[in-house]
Amino acid sequence: MYYIGISGWNYDDFNGIFYPDDLKERDRLEFYTQKFNAVEINASFYRIFKKVVFENWYKRTPEDFVFTAKLNRQFTHKGGLKYDENLCEWFFDAISGLKEKLKVILIQLPPRLKFNKNEFLKFIKRIVKYTDKKFAIEPRNESWFKKEVYSILKDYNIALCLANTGGRYPEVCKKTADFSYTRLHGPKELYASQYSLSQLKEYKKKIDELKCKENYIFFDNTAYGYAVKNAFQFQKLVKNVAY
Template sequence: MEFGRITSEELEKVDFKLPPDRQETTQLLKSNASKKKPEIFVGCAKWGRKDWVGKIYPKGTKEADFLKHYASHFNCIELNATFYRMPTVAQTQGWAGKVTENFKFCPKFTDQITHMKRLKDVKELTDRFLEGISGFKDNLGPIFLMPHPGMAPKTQDTIEAFIQSLPKDIELFVEFRHAEWFSNETAFQAAFNMLEKNKAGAIITDASGRRDCVHMRLTTPTAFIRFVGNGLHPSDYTRIDDWVQRIKSWMEQGIEQVYFFMHQHEELHSPELSKYLIQQLNNHCGLSIPEPKFVEQEMELFGTAAEPPKKRAPRKKAS
């Protein structure tokens, strides 16, 4: 994942401390105050990683079996495959047949809709997309809408019209990327109030080079977090520690669901950091999420893969 990527020299200067929750987030959780135990989902962005063979996939695993093994380690996936290719019912039914009943696919709207057409005149394409993902049935989780990064606040009406055109029974989450959504407070408030009004969630993306996207504004009682690590840099672990404490706070306030998707600029190490996240969630939040299991030989060669470095990077003081 290239979004928010910076140089190693720049990385040492980043203040990774999570901002406080927006007042609207606190109010929303307070008004919801669910008494049910929240559902926590942890996953990655793709399952088709050949370099995970011998790591979390058994040696000799065929590509056709990658998803089956992935679903034995994680309970969801941020499905970027549908961004690059329009899904079909046969395809999504096949995928759903390889996972457990509680597993969730979170498909991303195809680039034909969001990037090529920029959400205009896309009814036929959208109908095809929704038909395609219908094959997931009960395994369908939130749908991920990323408007083209060039779509600034002046396009809010277009985005809202698209959201309102969608069936009301789908769970939608939106990721804004254009910097003006965050640099202009009036635009920020208008956009996120619009999402809340339309019962659409707001994705929080934690990437080193785009700290503005760590906006801490929930618009539904479900959090959808995209975390972008830096190859198991010490700061990856301290950042995860912060997220665990924030999720714990949200759980105490009544959040209903949390989706946490692990990314790395090089996805090779996403399982290690996911394992660490799950361990800390279980330790600090009273959860019992199953941990990814690494191939035994890999554990013997390299030690416990999810253990953080003994010397952690010191926190950067807020400017």
């Protein structure tokens, strides 16, 4: 099964390209769900919304629609992998408002953060206790791309994110879980460049070779509506494939 979407839905750049010019901002989510079966909540990285916000999104989306959400940056970008009991309770209680529609929580790491086995294991063992959702991880430091890390990810069924950043950060396609997670940020300029059809076909091939039952693909090249066009193109590539 392919879950294809965009890293967020509330973008003014999509007006006139994806959203009708007369569509009100409050109606964007409903319109989005008519075109895509999944969305990645990128905003949860920057702020922790109240539970009622997630509950509202749950109510406004179809039964078969799915969400993924980025772990808040206070866990990862404020001085290493940070475990704080109050922060965990706050964040995981809030996103529980999405109920069964929330499928994956993405852990994005900063480029400066190097792999430390003890710290990583301690962090993972603690946060997995707060939820039954799956995790994916997007490291951006070369020290994470080695067998030792892959082994730990497999033990906890954490998907190594296949992330394209136009060469800015490492890009590795490796199966470490029973699902795959792909983020496409832009082939040249981050967030502001468009993938060619041949590039999209290559990513589909890589994902297919992982042989996962569930595959999450999100486009983060949101400037100028590039993500919308590329997501539609990717939909067509998998439309006639039975999963």
